[in-house]
Amino acid sequence: MSENRLMVEATGLTKGFGSASTRLEVIRDLDFVVATGEMVAVVGPSGVGKSTLLHLIGLLDRPEKGRIVLDGVETDGLDGAVRAGLRNRSIGFVFQHHHLLDELDALDNVALPLRISGRGSRDARNRAAELLDSVGLAERTTHFPDQLSGGEQQRVSVARALAMGPKLLLADEPTGNLDRDNAERLFQLVTELHLKVGLTSIIVTHNEEMARRCDRIFRLAQRSGLSENVREI
Template identity: 50%
Template sequence: MNDPVNRPVVKLTRLTRSFEQGGERIDVLRGVDLEIQPGEIVALLGPSGSGKSTMLQAVGLLEGGFGGKIELSGIDATTLSSNGRTTLRRDHLGFVYQFHHLLPDFNALENVVLPQMVAGKTREEADIRAAELLDALGLGARKTHRPSQLSGGEQQRVAVARALANRPNLVLADEPTGNLDEKTADRVLAEFLALVRGEGSSALVATHNERLAAKMDRVFRLHEGLLE
């Protein structure tokens, strides 16, 4: 048996996804194979419409309709019930999107606390963890501010903290700096990469920005439904 510590955090085998549009079949993913190792940060490059978000939705167990096999930390997600996939997603994955999707009526600290409490932590434990993450991202003085009181870069850093709150094995990031200007994007990405590495997590980051992708451990291009 393989050592669980050395298992890939993600293993995709012949992953496929097709859609019907106007009576025509469109093959978005045509048999994607990928392994991401513990602690590895991988960039997924491709223009808009190339299927990057579709692939992240598959890995994130966010929708059905995929063919092939998806394994997360050695667990075959394709054999699980809906509840089993929800538990696997909660316990193993974190998500960062292009738009922060923070809860507007809660402050920064509370936005990072909530997913931890859903996972069963006490409020005290969740508060400590949230404060540590926000401090690490330079938001120590902004913990009680609501999203509308934060800049775009600050909002996205809170979203990063929220994604890492439950110590996921893998963070899925879909154009995480796409809404930011270049200077802010560079800073947020640098902090994201440093925090992911410091936490010992892995990450799969979808982007169209080759300059940002070059900062990661490996780069794959999604072209005509296959990885290059």
């Protein structure tokens, strides 16, 4: 386990898109701090910058200003390859759409990040089988994405996100495409794995009820930065 008390320490983040006259500033001078082990919800209206924030924290994009320290590591000065390595090892992503590869079955989809990182085929597949078991899909390992329900596809995505043993889980509206029952099951699964694996989790959601079940809720408001709404636990 990490000895850092803070998993995410982002300060003074500014990020916009376009240039000069077409520039749209999405995030301005934003501070966002998440303690190690926390499960935090990020909420706010569509277009407010939730995904942009997650992309910055997940090292998928760079802020124009500000700094991001992840588990004690200052990320701003790192070059692309080092950032990619840190991202692959330390951060798991789940998106609204599953982004599974159609031509691979569930087992190989989950094994893929392990194979890319150089793990042998048998080892990667054994680990993938364990992960699929942990998301309740031990019986679905040879199913292809189009043979799985939406809820099952998202559970495979969660297994894949955890393949490399990340410390930080970033989920961008992970239940956004699911019906109520499946959304609830997926959220419960993420909550269980958060505790069991010892993750720090940041979950973007439009579901207020799920947000309230997180340790804290961050509300992202249009152009006024992030306002923090602390819920006692």
